[in-house]
Amino acid sequence: MVGDDEYVPEPCILHPEPVTEHEYIGLLDPGLQERIYGWEDGQAEADDFEDAEPPRYQTDLSTAPGWKIGGYATWETSDPYEVVCDCGTPMNPLLTIASTEWEDETISWTPVEDRHLAEESEANTPTRVTVGRDGSLSIFTCPSNPTHAHQITLQ
Known part of the structure; x- marks a missing residue:
């Protein structure tokens, strides 16, 4: 029993694809x-x-945006900060669980085969999982020791 249907994914077909993304702008060198x-x-x-x-x-x-393994974390609701393990090692994103698969402001991350559906909210939320107030949950792991406790961010 999960307690809330918004945390139980709707059965759907997974079509993983590799993408190239870059670090959140607030974490880049000022220059x-x-x-x-x-x-x-x-x-x-x-x-x-x-x-x-x-x-x-x-x-x-x-x-x-969307559900992903690895990559970079988003910092849409807070200032960016480094997620650090109790051992002092900077942690890496392992998994991001998102409320939506693409952003409404742009179609660049919308899969080409779904662009005709970009205006339909049902198409943008195939899992029917809502994280927080339509946000993203990222789970971080310690790269030096995978048995160390995970940490999460909610953006």
């Missing part, structure tokens, strides 16, 4: 952040995107 903001400003001024929004680092290239 690199400035270069990224400059690139975004240049994209916004370009006429190459006519009806579409130009890509942005945080929503289009950084942390991928």
